[in-house]
Amino acid sequence: MHADPAGVLTGSHFLDGDHACCEGALAAGARFSSGYPITPSTEVVERFASRVPTVGGTFIQMEDELAASITLQGAVWGGAKAFTVTSGPGFSLMMEHIGLAIMTETPCVFVDVQRGGPSTGLPTLPAQGDMMQVRWGSHGDYEIIALCPNSPQECFDLTVTAFNYSEQYRVPVFVMMDEVVGHMTEKVVIPPAEQIEVTPRRYTTIPPGEFLAFEPKDDLVPDMPRTGEGYNVHVTGLTHDNRGYPDMTPAQQDKLVKRLCNKIRQNVDKITLYEADQIEGADVAVVSYGITSRVAQRAIDLARDKGIKVGKFRLITAWPFPEKQIAEIAAKVKAFVVPELNLGQMVREVERAAAGKAVVRHVPHAGGSVHKPEDILQAIMEVAR
Amino acid sequence: MTTIGITPTNPVEPFLRTDRMPHIWCPGCGIGTSVNSFARALTEANMDLKNVAIVSGIGCTGRVAGYMKLDSFHTTHGRAIPFATGLKLANPKLNVVVYSGDGDLFAIGGNHLIHAARRNVDIKVVCVNNLIYAMTGGQTAPTTPGDVVTSTNPYGTYDPSFNLPYLVEAAGAVYVARWTAFHVRQLARAMEEMFTKKGFSFIEVLSPCPTLYQRRNKMGDGLDTMKFYKEKSRIKNGAPTNEVALSKSGEIIVGKFVDRERADYRDLMHDQLEEVLGDQYVEAEACECSI
Ligand SMILES: Cc1ncc(C[n+]2csc(CCOP(=O)(O)OP(=O)(O)O)c2C)c(N)n1
Ligand code: SF4
Numbered sequence: 001m002h003a004d005p006a007g008v009l010t011g012s013h014f015l016d017g018d019h020a021c022c023e024g025a026l027a028a029g030a031r032f033s034s035g036y037p038i039t040p041s042t043e044v045v046e047r048f049a050s051r052v053p054t055v056g057g058t059f060i061q062m063e064d065e066l067a068a069s070i071t072l073q074g075a076v077w078g079g080a081k082a083f084t085v086t087s088g089p090g091f092s093l094m095m096e097h098i099g100l101a102i103m104t105e106t107p108c109v110f111v112d113v114q115r116g117g118p119s120t121g122l123p124t125l126p127a128q129g130d131m132m133q134v135r136w137g138s139h140g141d142y143e144i145i146a147l148c149p150n151s152p153q154e155c156f157d158l159t160v161t162a163f164n165y166s167e168q169y170r171v172p173v174f175v176m177m178d179e180v181v182g183h184m185t186e187k188v189v190i191p192p193a194e195q196i197e198v199t200p201r202r203y204t205t206i207p208p209g210e211f212l213a214f215e216p217k218d219d220l221v222p223d224m225p226r227t228g229e230g231y232n233v234h235v236t237g238l239t240h241d242n243r244g245y246p247d248m249t250p251a252q253q254d255k256l257v258k259r260l261c262n263k264i265r266q267n268v269d270k271i272t273l274y275e276a277d278q279i280e281g282a283d284v285a286v287v288s289y290g291i292t293s294r295v296a297q298r299a300i301d302l303a304r305d306k307g308i309k310v311g312k313f314r315l316i317t318a319w320p321f322p323e324k325q326i327a328e329i330a331a332k333v334k335a336f337v338v339p340e341l342n343l344g345q346m347v348r349e350v351e352r353a354a355a356g357k358a359v360v361r362h363v364p365h366a367g368g369s370v371h372k373p374e375d376i377l378q379a380i381m382e383v384a385r
Numbered sequence: 386m387t388t389i390g391i392t393p394t395n396p397v398e399p400f401l402r403t404d405r406m407p408h409i410w411c412p413g414c415g416i417g418t419s420v421n422s423f424a425r426a427l428t429e430a431n432m433d434l435k436n437v438a439i440v441s442g443i444g445c446t447g448r449v450a451g452y453m454k455l456d457s458f459h460t461t462h463g464r465a466i467p468f469a470t471g472l473k474l475a476n477p478k479l480n481v482v483v484y485s486g487d488g489d490l491f492a493i494g495g496n497h498l499i500h501a502a503r504r505n506v507d508i509k510v511v512c513v514n515n516l517i518y519a520m521t522g523g524q525t526a527p528t529t530p531g532d533v534v535t536s537t538n539p540y541g542t543y544d545p546s547f548n549l550p551y552l553v554e555a556a557g558a559v560y561v562a563r564w565t566a567f568h569v570r571q572l573a574r575a576m577e578e579m580f581t582k583k584g585f586s587f588i589e590v591l592s593p594c595p596t597l598y599q600r601r602n603k604m605g606d607g608l609d610t611m612k613f614y615k616e617k618s619r620i621k622n623g624a625p626t627n628e629v630a631l632s633k634s635g636e637i638i639v640g641k642f643v644d645r646e647r648a649d650y651r652d653l654m655h656d657q658l659e660e661v662l663g664d665q666y667v668e669a670e671a672c673e674c675s676i
């Protein structure tokens with residue numbers, strides 16, 4: 001299905017990543033956002049607050065992120081496409097409701113514009129320190145989808161993708177930006193509405209009375225009922241059966257939690273997005289994501305100038321992690337170089353997928369700025385030797 | 386298990402998910418009794434049940450949503466109100482009722498409650514106040530009166546407690562009433578009246594938890610508590626809410642305390658945006674998003 005033209009600001013613009021993300025949400029059909037201000041993410045909802053009354057929708061500023069992260073879920077069950085936006089401390093407060101969205105299969109989007117942590121850390125400066133938190137921060141076992149834009153254009157594009165994935169798989173999807181991507185201004189091309197693919201909500205066509213609210217379809221995802229149409233749907237964060245009724249037995253826990261994970265795991269090939277360049281014949285592969293991939297590009301160019309055979313692998317989906325692709329590359333290259341704005345997060349996944357077949361060299365950075373390309377270059381040169 | 390409230394032949398049966406019976410509530414618990422009044426109110430108010438949604442937090446009272454044959458949402462501890470806020474704003478045709486416990490609504494969820502009242506979001510809140518955290522085994526709640534034995538105050542409580550009607554009125558609610566599990570008719574009538582109000586409305590239902598409150602404090606069982614409520618209650622409609630605080634064994638002031646008009650959140654939003662944006666304003670009707 002195509003985007004509703006009302007929300008699409010077709011044209012060529014100069015936008016920062018935060019504003020582009022907002023336009024992506026509007027293009028994807030988001031008509032509801034509940035937020036709580038926090039640097040460096042607030043511009044997303046500020047723009048939404050200014051735009052959405054002219055499109056037909058609602059922004060509400062909540063009393064905190066605990067509220068923001070569940071108000072949007074109420075709106076989703078009310079029929080809206082909805083999202084919230086935050087950064088470090090706010091993201092920490094949202095963790096319980098990420099679990100709720102997973103358990104209740106509520107399609108929704110969370111944007112995290114990452115800043116330096118822990119705690120209040122570096123409110124105005126970048127980091128990529130929430131990459132494991134987004135994967136594991138809520139309690140229990142689950143799978144989510146997380147996307148990592150590296151430009152304002154991708155903040156637009158991937159926010160649309162995030163909404164589409166959330167509707168397809170009925171799972172919260174995360175747009176993992178960082179302060180630099182959020183605040184950098186670049187050209188953003190917004191296509192005409194008819195060129196933007198939008199995934200509609202999977203509303204059931206089965207009438208009330210016959211419909212089992214959590215009975216999975218072939219892709220392991222259940223269709224959704226509409227609220228206010230007599231379905232008498234019951235939605236609970238407790239372990240539940242296909243009717244949505246609490247069933248707190250080990251057997252049902254096993255069935256439900258495995259399905260919630262498998263609906264992502266089984267579709268990983270359809271979900272995974274990445275950018276690979278000159279991997280064939282490379283001795284070294286640089287694995288990076290978000291803003292760090294832009295700095296890494298500079299290091300890759302410098303290394304190639306020196307005659308080193310360097311390939312580039314950019315994670316667009318950090319989660320599910322492109323395990324298969326990394327394993328394949330591990331069999332071909334001598335080493336991976338993994339720069340990221342944290343002291344070792346996604347590198348663990350690279351190590352796991354590489355399974356000892358290639359050296360994995362991390363290039364850590366505690367956040368607050370981006371890497372120096374020379375530091376990445378240095379690592380490339382060392383492992384290429 | 387049976388309670389005073391719900392039996393299989395009860396007229397409230399059509400409102401219940403009978404396929405989920407028996408329920409988890411103890412004999413003598415007041416929660417089922419309040420549900421009985423709620424079901425009666427739905428009938429008396431002639432509510433179109435398709436458009437009634439119920440949202441609960443977590444607790445013994447939080448289980449109410451799961452037993453009602455309505456669109457029903459059992460959310461997280463303390464957050465029923467913000468969930469209900471999103472549901473109502475996205476789908477204004479719904480009558481959204483929040484049904485939860487005193488701990489859920491006034492401890493962990495207290496901030497959300499006062500802000501929803503301040504905004505005057507059009508949701509109806511029923512608080513079953515059993516003066517305790519029941520689900521987790523009888524710990525002190527912000528409603529527990531002084532000198533009461535709880536599992537976390539084994540030598541008696543000393544934390545000052547909230548006076549719920551006073552707090553909710555100050556925060557901006559348009560309707561505030563209190564009844565007890567003894568006053569089933571008055572409670573049903575208050576709930577019925579609450580459905581006619583537009584804006585943040587609140588009913589406190591003082592309710593026994595014989596298992597964890599009354600017995601531990603040698604106040605008897607469910608029936609003894611009914612006698613206690615009957616003896617101690619005084620109906621005082623319009624009572625100033627600063628005078629209705631509860632104590633362990635003092636008078637229980639019940640009645641309708643607040644009934645006033647104030648533009649609700651959607652009207653406020655609509656009027657402001659329309660005034661400033663004029664023709665550019667596109668009203669967020671039920672955002673039944675087609676996409
Ligand atoms: C975040 C979180 N903290 C704590 C709990 C544990 N918990 C469940 S119910 C409850 C108290 C419920 O008390 P109340 O709202 O008064 O409901 P009642 O059981 O008395 O009806 C608590 C503390 C929880 N479920 N979630
Ligand atoms: S523990 Fe108390 S509140 Fe919970 S069901 Fe039993 S009597 Fe009711």
Ligand SMILES: [Mg+2]
Nearest residue numbers: 486487515517
């Ligand atoms: Mg209680």
